[in-house]
Amino acid sequence: MSRTAVLVSCAELPSGDGDDDAVVPALSSLGFSVSWAPWDSAFDFASADAVILRATWDYPSRRAEFLAWCESVPSLLNSAAVVRWNTDKSYLVELLDAGVAVVPTSLVPPDSKAAFPSSDFVVKPSVGAGSRGAARFAAGADASSHVASLHAEGHTALIQPYQSSVDTSGELALVYLGGIYSHAFTKGAMLGSTMDSSGLYLAEELAPASPPADAVALAEDVLDAASALLGILRAELLYARVDLVRGGDGKPLLLELELTEPSLGFRQADASAPTRFASAVRQQLA
Numbered sequence: 001m002s003r004t005a006v007l008v009s010c011a012e013l014p015s016g017d018g019d020d021d022a023v024v025p026a027l028s029s030l031g032f033s034v035s036w037a038p039w040d041s042a043f044d045f046a047s048a049d050a051v052i053l054r055a056t057w058d059y060p061s062r063r064a065e066f067l068a069w070c071e072s073v074p075s076l077l078n079s080a081a082v083v084r085w086n087t088d089k090s091y092l093v094e095l096l097d098a099g100v101a102v103v104p105t106s107l108v109p110p111d112s113k114a115a116f117p118s119s120d121f122v123v124k125p126s127v128g129a130g131s132r133g134a135a136r137f138a139a140g141a142d143a144s145s146h147v148a149s150l151h152a153e154g155h156t157a158l159i160q161p162y163q164s165s166v167d168t169s170g171e172l173a174l175v176y177l178g179g180i181y182s183h184a185f186t187k188g189a190m191l192g193s194t195m196d197s198s199g200l201y202l203a204e205e206l207a208p209a210s211p212p213a214d215a216v217a218l219a220e221d222v223l224d225a226a227s228a229l230l231g232i233l234r235a236e237l238l239y240a241r242v243d244l245v246r247g248g249d250g251k252p253l254l255l256e257l258e259l260t261e262p263s264l265g266f267r268q269a270d271a272s273a274p275t276r277f278a279s280a281v282r283q284q285l286a
């Protein structure tokens with residue numbers, strides 16, 4: 001049985017950044033004919049059996065157009081409804097309200113005034129990726145002009161206390177495939193690092209990790225709560241990446257839940273991870 005799978009990218013990086021290279025032969029081995037295509041290209045996405053978002057990193061400045069395209073693709077993974085919810089970091093407040101341990105987050109929509117934490121803090125756009133528009137401020141600094149510039153671009157600003165554990169331990173990213181834990185990796189501090197040559201994301205320092213039990217327990221809670229809010233089963237998520245940091249008390253906190261286009265760290269994972277991914281794609285189509 002031959003089926004087609006398209007890995008969806010953006011015009012600047014039409015075959016992604018290399019992280020998904022091993023996914024192509026894994027999907028081929030499981031009977032897929034695989035190609036890459038930028039989401040805004042003329043590719044016939046409607047005829048593909050599986051349309052898999054992987055490297056659509058240019059959507060934040062064109063979110064409405066991107067979501068309209070997502071809705072137009074019948075076999076999109078993850079689904080358009082998931083992508084709509086997940087491309088606005090306001091979902092962090094929904095997860096917080098659902099009782100999940102999230103980095104304290106306040107939303108400042110256009111026309112409202114920001115209050116800044118008394119510790120070091122971060123201001124970032126609620127719609128963003130690759131650290132663009134994210135900036136760190138010292139305690140007591142006036143970040144109003146950064147908030148105003150995000151507002152001028154139509155963004156809601158998101159304000160969080162700076163989690164200094166990022167500087168020492170980085171972020172821990174836990175990857176789930178078909179709702180089941182697959183592998184994990186760490187990511188160094190981003191704010192202060194340099195932009196990749198494509199200008200789409202900050203170059204990241206990644207390393208394989210074996211996650212401690214408290215981190216896995218939180219990631220599991222995050223997936224359960226997100227699925228409940230979305231009204232879906234966890235198994236309906238082809239992929240999910242849960243990015244955790246540690247708070248001042250050492251306990252894990254959710255920084256970001258990536259259900260749209262996360263790098264899944266296949267270059268940091270065990271050799272079977274691409275096969276698990278391909279198997280999870282088969283499960284979505286079954």
Ligand SMILES: Nc1ncnc2c1ncn2[C@@H]1O[C@H](COP(=O)(O)OP(=O)(O)O)[C@@H](O)[C@H]1O
Pocket residue numbers: 103122124128129130131132134160161162163164166171188189190191243255256
């Ligand atoms: N509250 C925070 N404390 C410490 N670092 C942060 C915080 N928020 C963001 N960062 C840094 O900025 C990067 C980008 O922020 P993130 O929320 O992950 O958005 P995205 O990855 O979608 O651009 C993170 O990987 C982290 O290094």
Ligand SMILES: [Mg+2]
Pocket residue numbers: 130243256
């Ligand atoms: Mg992130």
